[in-house]
Amino acid sequence: MSITVRPLSYALGAEIQGVDLARQLSNSEFDQIHRTFLDKGILLFRDQKITREQHIAFSRRFGELDDHASLPRDRHPDYPELLLVTNIPKENGKPSDSKYTGQQWHSDLSFTPVPSLGSLLRGITIPPVGGDTMFTNMCMAYDALSDGMKKLLEGLHGIHTGTRKVDDPNSEREKEQRKINPPIAQPVVRVHPETGRKALYVGEKVSCLVGMTVEESKPLIDYLVRHATRPQFVYRHQWKQDDIALWDNRCTMHIALGDYQEGEIRHLERTTVKGTPSGYYLQ
Numbered sequence: 349m350s351i352t353v354r355p356l357s358y359a360l361g362a363e364i365q366g367v368d369l370a371r372q373l374s375n376s377e378f379d380q381i382h383r384t385f386l387d388k389g390i391l392l393f394r395d396q397k398i399t400r401e402q403h404i405a406f407s408r409r410f411g412e413l414d415d416h417a418s419l420p421r422d423r424h425p426d427y428p429e430l431l432l433v434t435n436i437p438k439e440n441g442k443p444s445d446s447k448y449t450g451q452q453w454h455s456d457l458s459f460t461p462v463p464s465l466g467s468l469l470r471g472i473t474i475p476p477v478g479g480d481t482m483f484t485n486m487c488m489a490y491d492a493l494s495d496g497m498k499k500l501l502e503g504l505h506g507i508h509t510g511t512r513k514v515d516d517p518n519s520e521r522e523k524e525q526r527k528i529n530p531p532i533a534q535p536v537v538r539v540h541p542e543t544g545r546k547a548l549y550v551g552e553k554v555s556c557l558v559g560m561t562v563e564e565s566k567p568l569i570d571y572l573v574r575h576a577t578r579p580q581f582v583y584r585h586q587w588k589q590d591d592i593a594l595w596d597n598r599c600t601m602h603i604a605l606g607d608y609q610e611g612e613i614r615h616l617e618r619t620t621v622k623g624t625p626s627g628y629y630l631q
């Protein structure tokens with residue numbers, strides 16, 4: 349069977365048809381997938397009935413995998429390469445730590461010194477309606493800025509944190525996150541190491557710009573997030589069971605909407621491919 353590519357939206361994304369990720373892909377099949385990944389930013393594979401080991405093995409074709417030491421509460425107890433994104437309550441009946449994972453615009457692991465190259469999320473149990481994820485094209489967003497704004501952003505750094513806006517700042521999880529992942533400065537504009545294209549690198553995990561007060565920087569950060577998430581730059585994914593979505597964290601940003609009925613199960617598992625070191629700690 350040959351591989352076919354179907355665009356998912358004008359801005360980004362493509363569905364790859366004609367591959368079974370349960371088997372080892374040939375180098376030429378992988379090269380075609382990899383080229384499409386660089387071109388489209390997101391790839392979708394439907395109906396992939398694969399095991400955890402096969403999910404990990406396919407992910408490794410893109411690079412070394414993160415062990416999620418920066419998110420210890422959410423990693424799978426037996427597979428550190430897998431991050432649980434689940435609302436299934438814990439064995440003691442307490443809510444899952446990852447119930448709200450991803451519910452703000454972000455790029456994975458931007459709050460660490462080795463932000464992610466890409467992530468592969470596998471849909472295992474999906475609510476009958478909703479539970480969608482939106483993605484946006486940060487190269488397109490950068491290109492659409494005025495020359496004046498591009499000049500203003502040159503050399504600016506945003507301060508990224510591992511905390512989540514939906515959580516109580518005094519929760520154990522948030523205290524732990526502040527300790528494990530101190531604030532880190534990342535460039536507001538990054539050059540994609542493989543395509544050479546410039547991309548905005550901001551999001552709702554950016555609290556402030558280096559050298560400015562929160563009051564001074566917040567309007568600019570908010571503007572950039574609003575600009576980058578304009579509908580024409582966005583693809584909204586409606587999950588089906590056995591979907592695998594792969595996204596390029598170097599040139600896209602995403603948000604889990606949490607738009608599903610309380611009580612419905614939403615369980616996905618993610619591998620995170622390591623990128624290149626970037627940013628610097630402030631202290």
Ligand code: SIN
Binds near residue numbers: 480604618
């Ligand atoms: C994530 O941010 O990796 C999770 C996205 C989602 O649950 O849709």
